[in-house]
Amino acid sequence: QPHQPLAGVKMMITAGPTREALDPVRYLSNHSSGKMGYAIAASAAQMGAEVTLVSGPVALQAPTGVQLLRVESAAEMHHAVMTTAVQQDIFVACAAVADYRPEAVADCKIKKDNSEMSIRLVRNPDILADVAALNSGPFTVGFAAETHDVETYAIGKLQRKGLDMIAANDVSDSSIGFNSDDNALTLYWADGKTELPATSKQQLAAQLLEQINHRYRIKQ
Numbered sequence: 382q383p384h385q386p387l388a389g390v391k392m393m394i395t396a397g398p399t400r401e402a403l404d405p406v407r408y409l410s411n412h413s414s415g416k417m418g419y420a421i422a423a424s425a426a427q428m429g430a431e432v433t434l435v436s437g438p439v440a441l442q443a444p445t446g447v448q449l450l451r452v453e454s455a456a457e458m459h460h461a462v463m464t465t466a467v468q469q470d471i472f473v474a475c476a477a478v479a480d481y482r483p484e485a486v487a488d489c490k491i492k493k494d495n496s497e498m499s500i501r502l503v504r505n506p507d508i509l510a511d512v513a514a515l516n517s518g519p520f521t522v523g524f525a526a527e528t529h530d531v532e533t534y535a536i537g538k539l540q541r542k543g544l545d546m547i548a549a550n551d552v553s554d555s556s557i558g559f560n561s562d563d564n565a566l567t568l569y570w571a572d573g574k575t576e577l578p579a580t581s582k583q584q585l586a587a588q589l590l591e592q593i594n595h596r597y598r599i600k601q
């Protein structure tokens with residue numbers, strides 16, 4: 382039996398992209414593969430946590446010992462998360478959730494009648510901010526995917542959303558971040574920061590969870 386520092390801890394993790402439907406055959410989405418979030422879920426389960434993984438559409442198998450809830454859109458992910466979020470001890474938001482969705486979903490396939498068309502988008506609910514705002518909710522960890530001014534935006538998200546920790550990744554570097562097998566993270570919390578240098582998403586997940594567990598215990 383491996384060392385189980387997260388035994389008895391309930392952890393919910395979001396992973397993958399969301400798909401925002403335009404019509405029955407089209408959607409808006411992004412390049413998230415789910416690899417980072419699934420690696421965190423697998424590692425948390427190995428460390429003894431009771432893991433619920435809420436995942437957008439990805440091509441990955443459910444990690445061993447993890448309860449997997451599959452969703453498509455940001456609205457579905459929001460619903461799946463909020464149903465049990467208050468019962469969790471730790472929430473990690475690794476999903477690349479679409480910030481906007483088409484205002485209306487066409488019932489039938491949209492036809493190319495005009496030389497131009499525009500699509501009106503409306504804001505999606507912010508899942509991470511809603512979990513962080515719960516009364517006696519879980520210890521919340523957000524991700525920040527940035528292409529520039531990584532530290533400024535990450536600390537802004539930490540403070541504005543009222544998070545316990547944020548993991549920033551620089552997605553302008555294609556060898557790390559979206560869809561690659563490796564990543565690098567900088568973790569920020571209210572009064573500290575630490576760098577987790579580039580390595581496999583599996584290794585990084587274990588290192589991230591060690592840091593989360595440490596800060597979570599301090600907060601208890």
Ligand code: PMT
Binds near residue numbers: 455558
């Ligand atoms: O899936 P991979 O290919 O392995 O790639 C991993 C990753 C790059 C997707 C991952 O490491 C990562 O950075 N995930 C967060 C991506 C993102 O959407 O970041 P953001 O800066 O736009 O969002 C900030 C935070 O708010 C994130 O924790 C996000 O999950 C959360 N959020 C955002 C919008 C929204 N409506 N609801 C949310 O919960």
